[in-house]
Amino acid sequence: MVKVLMKGNEVIGEAAIQAGCYYFFGYPITPQSELVAYMAKRLPEEGGVFLQAESEVSAINMVYGAASAGVRVMTSSSSPGFSLKQEGISYLAGAELPAVIVNVGRGGPGLGNIQPAQSDYFQVTRGGGHGDYYTPVLAPASLQEIAELTQQAFRIADEYRTPVIILGDGMLGQMMEPVDFESVEQEVMIHNKDWAVTGTAGDGPPKTITSLDLNDVLLEERNHRLQNKYKAIRERETRVTYQYAEDADWFVVAYGTVGRIVQSAVEKAREKGVNVGVIRPISLWPFPYETISGFSETSSHMLVVEMSAGQMIEDVRLAVEGKAPVSFYGRNGGVIPSVNEIFEEIIKVDAEVGVR
Structure with missing residues (x-):
């Protein structure tokens, strides 16, 4: 290697x-x-x-x-x-x-x-x-x-x-x-x-490639x-990975590099006795609706973490279909969330989940 x-x-x-x-x-x-x-x-x-x-x-x-x-x-x-x-x-x-x-x-x-x-x-x-x-x-x-x-x-x-x-x-x-x-x-x-x-070198009819169909019926067929x-x-082609699903009471959902930061924060939280898991979508389209929906059957909460004002959270909510509360933590404008601040949010959410 x-x-x-x-x-x-x-x-x-x-x-x-x-x-x-x-x-x-x-x-x-x-x-x-x-x-x-x-x-x-x-x-x-x-x-x-x-x-x-x-x-x-x-x-x-x-x-x-x-x-x-x-x-x-x-x-x-x-x-x-x-x-x-x-x-x-x-x-x-x-x-x-x-x-x-x-x-x-x-x-x-x-x-x-x-x-x-x-x-x-x-x-x-x-x-x-x-x-x-x-x-x-x-x-x-x-x-x-x-x-x-x-x-x-x-x-x-x-x-x-x-x-x-x-x-x-x-x-x-x-x-x-x-x-x-x-x-x-x-x-x-x-x-x-x-x-x-x-x-074609004269062998067969010429080929064309276009997205133009002036005939509405033909364009509908294309669609x-x-x-x-x-x-x-x-x-x-749906791709997703997850960890600690076997004993997780609830999950943090994140993708890309934020998924890496969340992974470290979750490991730190589990060392403190918090039974939290990680779901990381790899294909954002198609989105892993079925996987997240399945976990929401037994999950008491879903926390979505993004480097945005909250966009993937909409897909998570669609997947959960109201079976569990969904909350959001994010930084935007180019600010990268730290392991410690995500860890603190996990501890905060876990305390609220425990109250319910």
Whole structure:
């Protein structure tokens, strides 16, 4: 086992290359600029193509073009830049084109700041752009998990012909950890992409890829096809992890890097005799409604912790369906919650749960 010490943004790039992605179109914006720089250096070494576009809008439309040719392609940005890509992501979804889009989140709204935040949750889990579509969203909590989920992201994109989002934050992108790439299971690439626009050489009719259907009945049929695809993704691609479920009286729910902080806070609370567990959604869409719903049958409380004003809490409430109280603790504007303050909130909630 050989581990390499790397920055999170660089891990995303290397993992993508190892997944067979040799095409990257991007634009620098903090705190994901190292990913753009890494791909600018590495892709020419691999015989790939790197192009820094003149804007985020240009980059996502270049992704559309490359994806139409059937290659594995990626772009990346950070919150305000990701917002600019939303029209293009909607086009990718409508045209059923596979691509991976990375969002290394930062504080907002507007330009905000360059500190970590999780306030893009609504944007990535509700489609973000126009039309009835969803994008699978994977939220890693460590750099090792980045390497693993990047492989999964490209596999999901190819298998379902859909754009897939990897959602991180400034902390995950800037931190450094040792990563073992050799242990990452390499997903088999799909080479038979008979839908791709690669030219016919006069053999057969020309192919076209578009999201445009001026006939309303045909557009409705396209939407039905998309919804059937999303149903299959919900059934097969939901990911969640949890700990201490065997004796937990109640749970803390958190994702991404906050899930790591919560893990330490919960361990500290359990040392004090608090029977609390952790639920960490890994796929934010599809969201693990069934898992959380199942735990809420016996849980006396759900505490949601986020680096936002409270967004995932809405999905947790939908999952719980009133079977248990749901409360929230969050920091926003780029403030990272500490282990101690989450620990104190756990102790506070546990005292209230005990009273009931």
